[in-house]
Amino acid sequence: MKKTIQNLLLMLIGVALLRITVVSGEYLNYVRPAFRILLIATAVIMLLLGAVGIWIDARTPDQDEQDSRHDSNVNGGGHGYADGLADHDSHHHGPDHGHSHKAGAPRTAWLLFLPVLAIFLIAPPALGSFTASRATARSAPAAAPPSKGYAPLPDGSPVPMSISEYIGRAFAPHDGLPATLPGHRVVLTGFVMPSGQGRWYLARLHIACCAADAFAMQVSVRGAAMPPKDSWVQVTGAWTPPPKTNRTIVQPIAALAVSRIPKPHDPYE
Amino acid sequence: MTDRAAFRTASHDAFGNLGDEDVLPPHDWAPGRPPNLRIRVIWVAALIVTVLALGRLYVAPHVQVQVVQAWTTVFLAICVQALPFLIFGVTLSAAITVFVPPGFWARALPRRPAVAVPVAGAAGAVLPGCECASVPVAGGLMARGVAPAAALAFLLAAPAINPVVLVATAVAFPGRPEMVVARFGASLATSVLAGWVWAAFGRTEWLRIPARPAVGGDRRWDAFRQAIRHDLMHAGGFLVVGGAAAATLNVAVPPGWVSGLAGIPVVSVLVLAVLAVLLSVCSEADAFVASSLTAFPSTAKLAFMVVGPMVDLKLIALQSATFGPRFAVRFIPLTFALAVAVSALAGWTLL
Numbered sequence: 001m002k003k004t005i006q007n008l009l010l011m012l013i014g015v016a017l018l019r020i021t022v023v024s025g026e027y028l029n030y031v032r033p034a035f036r037i038l039l040i041a042t043a044v045i046m047l048l049l050g051a052v053g054i055w056i057d058a059r060t061p062d063q064d065e066q067d068s069r070h071d072s073n074v075n076g077g078g079h080g081y082a083d084g085l086a087d088h089d090s091h092h093h094g095p096d097h098g099h100s101h102k103a104g105a106p107r108t109a110w111l112l113f114l115p116v117l118a119i120f121l122i123a124p125p126a127l128g129s130f131t132a133s134r135a136t137a138r139s140a141p142a143a144a145p146p147s148k149g150y151a152p153l154p155d156g157s158p159v160p161m162s163i164s165e166y167i168g169r170a171f172a173p174h175d176g177l178p179a180t181l182p183g184h185r186v187v188l189t190g191f192v193m194p195s196g197q198g199r200w201y202l203a204r205l206h207i208a209c210c211a212a213d214a215f216a217m218q219v220s221v222r223g224a225a226m227p228p229k230d231s232w233v234q235v236t237g238a239w240t241p242p243p244k245t246n247r248t249i250v251q252p253i254a255a256l257a258v259s260r261i262p263k264p265h266d267p268y269e
Numbered sequence: 270m271t272d273r274a275a276f277r278t279a280s281h282d283a284f285g286n287l288g289d290e291d292v293l294p295p296h297d298w299a300p301g302r303p304p305n306l307r308i309r310v311i312w313v314a315a316l317i318v319t320v321l322a323l324g325r326l327y328v329a330p331h332v333q334v335q336v337v338q339a340w341t342t343v344f345l346a347i348c349v350q351a352l353p354f355l356i357f358g359v360t361l362s363a364a365i366t367v368f369v370p371p372g373f374w375a376r377a378l379p380r381r382p383a384v385a386v387p388v389a390g391a392a393g394a395v396l397p398g399c400e401c402a403s404v405p406v407a408g409g410l411m412a413r414g415v416a417p418a419a420a421l422a423f424l425l426a427a428p429a430i431n432p433v434v435l436v437a438t439a440v441a442f443p444g445r446p447e448m449v450v451a452r453f454g455a456s457l458a459t460s461v462l463a464g465w466v467w468a469a470f471g472r473t474e475w476l477r478i479p480a481r482p483a484v485g486g487d488r489r490w491d492a493f494r495q496a497i498r499h500d501l502m503h504a505g506g507f508l509v510v511g512g513a514a515a516a517t518l519n520v521a522v523p524p525g526w527v528s529g530l531a532g533i534p535v536v537s538v539l540v541l542a543v544l545a546v547l548l549s550v551c552s553e554a555d556a557f558v559a560s561s562l563t564a565f566p567s568t569a570k571l572a573f574m575v576v577g578p579m580v581d582l583k584l585i586a587l588q589s590a591t592f593g594p595r596f597a598v599r600f601i602p603l604t605f606a607l608a609v610a611v612s613a614l615a616g617w618t619l620l
Contacts, residue, residue: 001502004309004310004313005313006498006502007310007498008310008313008314008317010498010501011314012317013352017349017352020349027349029342029346030342030345030346030349030350031346031349031350035349035350035353038353039349039352039353041353042352042353042356045356045360046356049494049497049498049501052494053494053498054310056491056494058310106502106503106506106590107506108503108506108507108510108590109502109503109505109506110506111505111506111507111509111510112502112505112506112509114509114513115344115345115348115349115509115512116321117321117324118341118344118345119345120321120322120324120325121321121324121325121328122328122337122338122341123325124337124338124339124341124342124345125338125342126342127339127342127343128335130335130336130338130339131339131520134520208437208441208556208557208558209350209550209551209553209557210346210347210349210350210551211342211343211345211346212343212346212347212350212515212516212519212548212549212550212551213548213550213551213555213557213558215558
C-alpha cells in the first residue's frame with residue numbers, strides 16, 4: 001500500500017470515528033457511553049497522523065521512511081519508492097524477515113477500509129430481538145442486589161426502572177431479601193421480542209464493554225397485545241408472582257399500559 | 270545515519286538502471302513532484318468521500334437483513350472498541366523504541382532471562398489496557414533488546430492482571446474476591462511459565478523481532494510518527510480479520526450448543542476455554558461475560574478469564590502479524606495448554 005493511501009486511510013478512519021461520535025451518536029450502538037472521549041481522542045490522533053503524513057510525504061516524497069528505518073541495508077538497494085512494489089521484497093533474509101524491512105504496509109492493511117465502509121454503507125443499528133432471542137441460552141442472571149438489599153419503592157406514581165433492576169427485585173425473595181415489588185407499579189423500557197404463540201417479551205440487551213458481549217434481559221408481558229417486533233415500547237405494569245420460582249424463570253409483568261416510544265439514545269442497559 | 274541521497278546516488282552508480290531502483294524517479298525529479306502528488310491526493314480523497322456519502326444515502330437504507338445487520342454491528346463493535354487501545358499500544362511501543370535510550374531496558378531488567386521473566390510478568394500489572402495494546406508494546410520491548418521470553422511474559426500478563434481488569438472482575442463477581450485472586454494468580458503463573466518455557470526451548474529463528482533502528486536528534490519525531498503508522502497498518506488489518514471471525518461466531522453458533530455441555534466437569538472447562546478463544550471479548554469485559562454463563566462451574570469461568578486475554582482470534586491474528594506465523598503456531602498452543610492447566614489447578618485449589 002502506498003504511503004499516500006495509508007495517510008488517506010488514517011484520515012478516513014478518523015472521519016468515520018468522528019461521524020459516529022460527534023455527528024450522530026451511533027457509537028452507542030456499538031460500545032458503552034464511556035468510550036466517547038476515547039474514540040474522539042483516537043479520531044484526532046488518526047487525523048493528525050494522516051494530515052502530517054500527507055504534508056511531509058508530499059514535500060519529501062522519496063525520503064524519510066527508508067532513511068529512518070532501513071539504515072542497515074546499505075547494500076540492499078531493494079526498496080522501491082512505490083510501496084506497493086515493495087511487497088515483493090527483493091532482499092529476503094528468510095521467509096519471516098522480509099516484513100519488518102518493508103517500507104510500505106502489507107496488503108492486509110487494505111482490510112482497514114472494511115470498518116469504514118461498514119460505518120458508511122451499512123450503518124448497522126443496535127442489536128435487537130435477533131440477538132436477544134439467540135442470547136437466551138445464556139440469559140442473564142439477575143444483577144446482584146446492592147449490599148444492603150433493594151431500597152423500598154416510593155408509593156404513588158409508577159416507578160421507572162431498568163429491566164435488570166426489575167428482575168433483581170423480583171428475585172430478591174428467592175435470595176432471602178425482602179420483597180419490594182408487590183403493591184407497586186413500575187415503568188420498563190425495552191424492545192419487543194416475540195416468544196411464540198402470540199406472547200412476547202419486553203427485552204433489553206446489556207453490554208459491559210461492546211456489543212460483542214451483549215446479553216439479554218427480558219420480562220414476559222402479560223395482558224397486552226404484541227406491538228410490532230423490535231419496536232421500542234414502555235410498559236407500565238405490576239409484578240405478578242411467576243408460576244415457578246427457580247433461578248432461570250423469566251419474570252412476568254402484568255401490563256396496565258403499553259406505549260410506543262422512539263428508540264432511546266443509548267439502546268443498551 | 271546513512272544519507273539517503275548519497276545512498277540513492279551510490280546505488281544508481283553501482284547497479285545502473287537495473288532492479289527495483291528502476292521505479293524510482295531520478296533524484297532531480299523531486300522538485301516537480303509535490304504539486305502532482307498533492308493534487309492526486311485531493312482527487313482520491315474527493316472520490317472516496319463522494320462514494321461514501323452516496324453509499325450512506327442510497328445503500329445503507331436497503332441493508333435490512335437481520336443477520337447482516339447483527340454481524341456488522343458486532344464486527345464494528347469489536348473494531349471500534351479495540352481501536353483506542355490499539356492506538357495507545359502502538360504509541361507506547363513507538364515511544365519505547367524512539368525515546369527510551371537503547372541501553373535502558375538492559376539495565377532495568379535482570380540480566381538472566383530466568384529472573385527477568387517473572388519481573389516482566391509482574392510489570393504487566395501497570396499497563397492499563399486490553400490485549401490489543403500489549404502486542405505492539407511487547408514488540409517494541411523486544412526491538413529494544415529485552416529478552417524475548419521476558420517480553421512475552423509481559424505480553425501475556427499485562428491484559429489479564431492490570432488494575433482496570435481486576436476491578437472489572439471484582440464488579441462482575443460481587444462478594445467473591447476469590448475469583449479476583451484466582452484470576453490474578455492463574456494469569457501471572459501462566460505468563461511466567463510460558464516465558465520460562467520459551468526461554469528454555471524457544472529458538473531465535475522462530476521469532477521475528479520488529480526492526481527499529483535507533484535514531485537521534487531531529488529525526489526522532491519523524492521516526493515516532495512513522496513507527497506509529499507502520500504498526501497501525503500492520504496490526505490493524507489483522508484486528509479486522511479477528512473482529513470478522515468473532516462476529517461470525519457470535520451470529521452463527523447455535524445458542525443451545527454451549528449450555529448443553531455445562532454440566533460435564535472437565536468438558537465444561539475446555540468448552541469455556543475454547544469459547545474464550547472464539548468470542549474474542551476484550552479483557553476488560555470478559556469477566557461480565559463469564560459471570561453471565563451461569564450454568565458453568567467457577568473453574569470453567571476462571572479458565573474463560575485466564576485464556577481470553579492470552580489467546581483469542583484477534584490476538585492470534587495480531588501475534589502472527591507482529592512476530593510471524595512460525596512464532597504463532599508454536600507459542601499460541603503452548604499458551605493455551607498452560608492457561609487451561611493452570612486455571613484448572615487454581616480453580617481446584619482456590620475456588
